[in-house]
Amino acid sequence: MSDLKIIVCAKQIPDPEAPFSSVTVDTEKKKVEVDAPDVINPFDENALEAALRIKETMGCHITVVSLGASLSDTVLRKAIAAGANELVLIEDPVFEELDSNSTAYALSKAIEQLGDFDLILTGRQAGDWDAGQVGSVLAEILNIPCITMACGIKVEDGHVIVDKTIPGAIEVVKARMPALVTVSNEVGELRYVSRSKLLAMLRKRIPMKKWKADQLNLAPDLLSQVGLLELLTPPDMRRDCVLIEGSSPEEKAAELAKIIKSLI
């Protein structure tokens, strides 16, 4: 009997919660620039929180795996500071702008090298591309059960029991491990990680593996880029707002009531 082994796949992305005024779309370079530090994808943080909660109930080893063209220690060591056991960073320019299937393929190769596991947790989608595919495709590649949109996760007797959100209901599902679960924010916000813990993490030598693409036995033709033709700024959502005036709130409310009635 050994500890439960959980792998959390975490993507480093520009902050999706950054104030609107810090985001600029460069249509020439086909890049979105955010004037704020990169973060771990918030949904992946939810996945880590789910893993940590399982860890509180039973012996468990959490490995956080992150793959990308350019990864930052500062961003990803937060996972260790929050309570994960090990960090695996796979940084290589060849991962630039990979499409979802390729990302899942590369991740599967990395996971192969990590040995046996019981559970893979990842966020339902990443806040940059909002594609929401890598998790499911990874499950397909590894040929393990796939459960999406979890709002609660438990482990019992070699099975994972998940509360899934579906329209109008919560579905309680069960699958034999090893399995993959994608997680939604209802699972809970990642516990707070204090700055002093984070700073301590930056100084210490942590259990971390750093790999490059050639260490993963990847078939290079199986990696393909997203076919991005163009990047557009969104159409102007602005409308000509007519301000409702009046000398008193009552008057304004009356005016508003009239407008609403006319529109119904």
Add this chain to the structure above:
Amino acid sequence: MLPYRKLFWKIEHPWIFYLIVISVSFFVIGMCLLYFSVWKKSLKNQNTKLSKKPLGTVFLDIFLHRRLLKDDLAAGLMHLFIFWGFFLLLIITALLSIHEHIHPFLFGKIYIVFSSAGEFAGLLLFIGCLFALIRRYVQKVPRLENTFEDALMPTWLAIIVLSGFVLEGIRISSQPAPWERFSFVGWIFSGFMKGAWTEASYPYLWWAHAIISIGFLATIPFTKMFHLLGAPISIYLQNLPKPVSTTLEEDLTADQEETYDQEEFFEDADEKEHLLPRDLDLATVAFLDACMRCGRCVEACPSNGVGEPYAPRDFVQAMRSLIWQTYSPFGDIRFLKRPNKEMLDRLWYCTTCRACLEVCPIYGPTFQLVLSQRELSIEEGTSVPDLLNQTLERLFKYENPWMSSKKEKLGWIEDDMDIQFISPSKQDYEFCYFVGCTTSVDARARSIAKAFASILQRVGIDFGILGDKEPCCGDIAKRVGETGLFEEKKEQCLTILEKYNIQKIVTSSPHCYYTLNTDYPKEIFEVNHYTQVLHHLVMNNKLDFAKQLNVTVTYHDPCYLGRHSRIFDEPREVIKAIPGVKLVEMAHNRENSLCCGGGGGRMWQGSELTGEERMGERRAREAADTGAEILITACPLCLIMMEDGIKTSRLDKKLKVMDLNEFVLSAMDTATNV
């Protein structure tokens, strides 16, 4: 024959008495050592530097009851009686022993004075105890608790006094002497103590009296009577000069190759149930044990005052209990244990307004205790409320606790304002106006900056701002216990101040003012709050008030300007300098001001912390009750909270809130109307 008294009249084997006294004394001392050992275990590794400075305060508070009499004459007097009665009786008993065993001197007039003093002391104590019981059980003063211990102690003391007088009565009745009428109470009692049975019962009564008297002393370690020892210790320690700031003990340049040991890092992971107190300071642990549950803090606490489930006294008692459970080999030895895990989780209610410290007879800073527990909670991570979690993340990522980018810090500046930006080339200005995150970004609070800038420009004061380079002072991180983040912000802030060679700062927010003044290293720059600048201008007749305002106003002391920084008069003098303005005070004013509810990180938390009403609403009603038309504040958080409070209590027709700058500007401005 000279007046005197025979000691141990009719008492055989008086050595037993001394034996009891000595054994009980040793016992109590042994218990005190236990106290010290428990205290030592919960302390941070630091030496407390002792000094003579607090002795004056200790004297005034203990012997003259200065703090107890303040704001509650009845309670102060009651305790003054008890204290002096008890203290004098102790002295008298000691003098009697000296007379008997060392050097006899209680004869004649000395004896008469001595004996009368004894009567007087006994009476004082008795009346004090009676007074205490009446306050608690007849008047039912709300802040007083009704536990068994609270009824027992005054009754016990009263019985000691009563039995003492009875014994005296019996002795005088069987050995009447003319000087005994100076023992006037005993003299009166002797009139009732006639008969042989009285003399026969005397030894038994005497031993009973002796035992219950010494027995009382034995309760000291086990009840709130510990305050007999603890209160002076707490008063002394709390008034020692505070050590100057506050760098993180961790050496940030430590060995890079130090390996991360998860076990060591998360050693308290199993103790999630409650956060074990540690790294406290001696003054705090002494205060916790000395707390006598008087409840003045509960009465003063704004959170408790609006029906929130937080009470400083209960927090203190819960902490005390936890420390004993954790560090004492015998567990909590008090008879009345008050373990209260739920209260310890209610960390986030406290606004750090300092009202508890203001009224505590032993200077107990409960809000600082909450802060130190917050530090533990932040380190542990799972019990930090989500909204606070997000706010701290934002502070780290975007350098302000709001959802704004640095560019938006310039949003308060209107096009026609010619504001100077501090740069390496622009160095000749009188001070740097440190606008602050909230004032720069919040729609309502921005008017503070606009108004202050306008006033300064009209008066011709050359000031500069940092604009989008202005850092966050880190106050909110400090007040919710994120010291790591605070230290980072402090470093960033100091770097920028150094880069632009800033030496004089004026802030909009009392929070920024307090933090820059207290938690930053001294002697790097001088910081003032804008009320001090306005005051200076008013005192030098630089402000030209064009109008008679003819309005009644009241002033709300922001907690961090008033109680924390002791700036009470300057804003009032500014207000009074404006022609036609009548200033009325609210029921809670100056150092007793009622918190608006925005401090301690609560501005950024959700309504899950609200009680029966909000603090802003309670304060709004208090303001409206004065009949004032305008409520003036001097803090951006107070401004926002009071706007909300006035609106949600539907007082917006009666009362309007303005920042002091807005008010002053309206008096200067010929164009605008109030």
Add this chain to the structure above:
Amino acid sequence: MGEILVLAESKEGSLEKPTLELIHAAKGIASDLGVGSATLLLGNSITELSNEIAGYGLDKVYKLENSLFKDFIGDVWVAAIEQVCKNLNPDAVLISHSDIGREIAPRLAYRLNSIATTDCISLSVNQDDKTIIKNKPIYGGNAIAVLKSLKQPEIITLRKNCFPLAEASSEKSEIVELPVEISQDVVKVEILERKQVDTVELDKAEVIISGGRGIASDEDFKMLEQLADLIKKAGANAMVGCSRPIVDMGWMSSDHQVGLTGTMVAPGIYLAIGISGAIQHLVGMVRSKKIIAINTDPGCNMLKVADYGLVDDYTEIIPHLIKKMEELS
């Protein structure tokens, strides 16, 4: 061979509205590419439904009937549609970006050795190389990516309310029964129970009264409910919605959340109260026919996208509004 397939979704025997959007889109793409179009329908007793779909004029309706298709089981549907696609070899499969779409699109694409593009808001055809060009919002809606792929069949999920609805057509589709081999064995995720939760279906509302962080307390949401009830009495299907912070605070359940990770809506009236308009929320409601905003911040994003606005405190406006609505009805 070389078709555009549409995956139909139904609930309790009636067709879901987004399917009609898919059908409209499919027709357009198919005609641009010069290929056929068909609807794929999985279910248990679906004769009526197939007839209904046939009325929208695509070339075919592929009917897959099996007791296993009665409810949506991800493993089952992926396996079945995989078989169908391997037999039919379509050019593309259009699926709604619904719970079903999110679940099956990536897996299906992988099994067919192709790629999926999710949450697209518009489609067009490049006539030079006959590829489908997809527009997809990224960064929460701060930018639009224009994407192209050379793999087939393309699996594309479409965002709701972005395409016009198909209209009934006189030309009925041919209904084809497709055999499919499917067994319980493919199910790796066992459903233990379904706990019904009282939810609102915001995307069915005609009027949404929505509250955000500017709402002072959860008590005030009762006012919004009152208003919604009054509007219901006036004859429009009104519901109460909210932005994400309200759900995070526990004041409302997540089915009330409007936005990118909530429900995307486009009602006749969207009344936004105390919502500043973070981009993830805006993209969820910006296609509403009329947007009315009440907010004390005159510079907030919501007022910029609104048709009507009040720069006021809702606590002053809403009570009067409720009274006036009562009077008017």
